[in-house]
Amino acid sequence: MKIIYLSSSDYPFAAVAGAVHCGLLPQNPVVNEDDLKKIKLVQNFYAGIGFILFGRDKNGSEVYALQYSCKKPNLIKRMVVDFLAINNIPHNEYRLVDMWFWNKYLFGLCSILAKLGLNSIKDWLIKNRVAKQYPVIVKTVKSCQKCGMLD
């Protein structure tokens, strides 16, 4: 089984979820900046690097994060599912977990800051958004792990 966390924004929610899943980040509802720094969140997991393999979880599933900067998460999801289907990858071989948290203003702001080269503000914004969404990310990861145990 492959578990794929998918994020369709400039925010590395999928990468953070993958890190939480594999125990690189704590499963507490609160994350401190040191934890995020430890995994070099921004340097390693910022958009534009395709996929990340975190390794295997306790159940032996391979954990991946896919990240694409795109305002249409459903388009990305359909493309992933259909591409795997036409290549005869059975649906039970993978679990696709959408890490989409919509905030159109912050979504756009992050892209603008990146284009303007204001990386320190962009990095701060990313860390801030990740910290804010962290409880939801942890909850999503826990429910995904629970499903994995049932498999």
Next chain:
Amino acid sequence: MKIIYHCYGGNHSSVIAAALHLGILSTDQKNPEAIKNTPFYDQQNSQDLGRIFFLGRDEMENEVYILGRLSFDDLVERITGDLSKIFSIPESEYITVNITPYVNKSMRFGGFISRALGFSRIGRPIVASASIRVIDRIAEVVSRVKEKLLGEGL
């Protein structure tokens, strides 16, 4: 081998390319009616974006697909490349072909009226007529794809 022709909405140029590939359309058929009657032509809506539709098999048993992906043309390569690595799908198993550069302004205009505004009675004849003007260029792309397939012995 899978050939995925992709364009903005997966409605017009990619459908024409796939139809030319499969022999459903030919460059001799330069009339709007033949284009309008092509399967999937001007039929898809926003919920179909990102879906990969199968149109048929060519004479070499290659599978021909179409895809609408808005302006995220660069993402097609990235997503298929990433998934190929994750699932060990050989990259020689598929080709993605971007047809958008061959679309003219009238096709965009007609397509917008038909698909985005929903006035297909007005937009469809415009886009079909405009498609005739690009059919030769799309046919060239398709023949290059076919040459590549033959060259690779696929």
